[in-house]
Each structure stands twice: as C-alpha cells, then as structure tokens.
Amino acid sequence: MYLIIGCGFLGSYLVNCLKQNTDERIIATYNTLKPCETDGVEYVRCDVADPRDLKALLALIHNEKPTVFWFAACHNIDYVFKNPEAARQINVFALQNFLNGSDNIEKLFFSSTDCVYGECAHGEKKSETSPLNPVNTYGVQKIEAEKEIIKNGFTVTRLPFMIGKSLLSKPHFYDRIKEKLSRGESVEMIDGLSRSVLSYKKTAEILYALSRKDGVPQVINVCGDDSYTKYEMGLKLAAHFGADSSLIEKISEEEGRKFFVDRRASSGVMDNTLLKNILEAKEIKWECE
Secondary structure (H helix, E strand, C coil), X not given: CEEEECCCHHHHHHXXXXXXXXXXXXXXXXXXXXXXXCCCEEEEECCXXXXXXXXXXXHHCCCCCCEEEECCCCCCHHHHHHCHHHHHHHHHHHHHHHHHHCCCCCEEEEEEEHHHCCCCCCCCCECCCCCCCCCCHHHHHHHHHHHHHHHCCCEEEEECEEECCCCCCCCCHHHHHHHHHHCCCCEEEEECCEEEEEEHHHHHXXXXXXXXXXXXXXXXXXXXXXXXXXXXXXXXXXXXXXXXXXXXXXXXXXXXXXXXXXXXXXXXXXXXXXXXXXXXXXXXXXXCC
16 A cells, blocks of 8 residues: 655645556545545545644554655745744654554655755765755754664655646645746746756656665655756746746846745755666656646
8 A cells, every 4th residue: 555644746746646557545644735635545634743643644554564655844944944843843753753653664755855965066966975964954854854764774765846737726836937927927036046856747756666666775866867947947937838938037046045044055956867777767857747
C-alpha cells in the first residue's frame, strides 16, 4: 500500500500517478485543506503535530507494509524564521514521532529541499555529497529531519522549486501567473535567486519510479537538468500561455529581497547525475504543462 502524508500540491499529483500505475491501497492525509476526492483513495485528516492524530494514523496502517511519502512540512521560509519552535513541531518532531511509533514501514521517501545546501558558487551544482551550509532556519530544520530519516534507513529526496497547475481548491503561483497574463496584466518576477526547477507532475512521476526500485541511495537530488531565475520562469510560462513576454516585468534581486524576512540563497542549483543514473535517463527537463 501507499501512504502520502501531507497531500498538498505535490501529493495530489502523486495520487494521480499512483492511480494510473497501481491498484494497491492508497491513503492520503491532509490537515486544513482537503484534496479533491479521487475514487479509490482514502483521505484522512491528520495534523502531524498532534500525537493523537498520528496515533490514529499509525493504527490505520498497523497491518500494512506501506511505502510512505512524507510531504508534511512547514515550508514558508519566513514563517519558519519567525516561528521556529512551531515550525519544528511539524518539520522535525512530528517526523520523529511517526518513525518512533512505526515498525512496519517498507519504504519511506522524505521530501527535503535544496535549501539544505545554501549558496552555490557561480556555475556550481550541488551534489548529494556537497557540504550542507543552509542560509535560513528552514534549511537547518530540514537537515535535522534528514538525520532522522538516514538513521532509520530510509530515503531523503532533496526537491527543487516546483511549479504547476494546482489540483487543489487553493491556487498555486503558476495559476496566479496564468490568470494575470490571461487578463493582460503584468507580473513582476525577480531576475535572480536561480534554482533547479521541475513540474509537480514530473516530480511525482520520479518519486513513484524511485519507490519501485530497491536499494536506492539514502540521499537523492530530485531535479531537472536546468536552473532558472523567477524572471526566466515567467518568460517561459508567458510563451507557453501565448502571452506577450513584455507582461513579465523584471525586478532586481535586491528589490526582490525586500519582500523576504529570512535569507534566500542567490543560487540554489542541484546536480541530478545520480538520479539520472538510477532512472537510466539521458535528460530530465522542466516542461510547462
């Protein structure tokens, strides 16, 4: 069976991927925003920071040998900075409680982040063995959680910036850009803060493919071959939607940083050589969908 903990933007795409590829039981948890119903999927409300909810979830899967995808996270970088202890309850302690309360997990794939690496030098791509030097509190907390995953013999997947149409009732960054461009309105995008990028759909497909393999490494960068600034993403989306590229207005990295409380790396680019070797893939690209 498959268990998705934290069925948000990415989890919703993974549900679709699983439904297309397996007849096994699927349980997907959510906290405040219930995903759209999918036939054959059991949706369970679970606040991972509440020990009672976790206990009930563990009881639900007690007789199973699940493959778990842990997506639950407090990932708003500025919120984590301003509320570190509240965020740690979700980002670290909830995971610890789940691992300590379970002895029947077949596989577990934990969604980490490129933020654990910190700054990349010009032209550098961080590999799985690169030193970890996060520049923000969110990255620090993800490293804490990664240690728990590795200690328990499971798999850390370091994910990139992800983008795509929301399958939830809550719109994503992608949807807001599309709506503005469709109305002929301009969209400000930062020309800086370059990161590795993938669509939610492609990321979900990769995670499913990894779950089907045995003996995968404990740490894997899951990302595309290329990196983009937000401005470059905006231009690519405008072309995809058939919108005038002049509607994507460039703002400098310095201007963009005025909107942030905690630090962001100027460049957060990951190397995906290991991933491509595992999947026997020649290339992995972000495609607008």
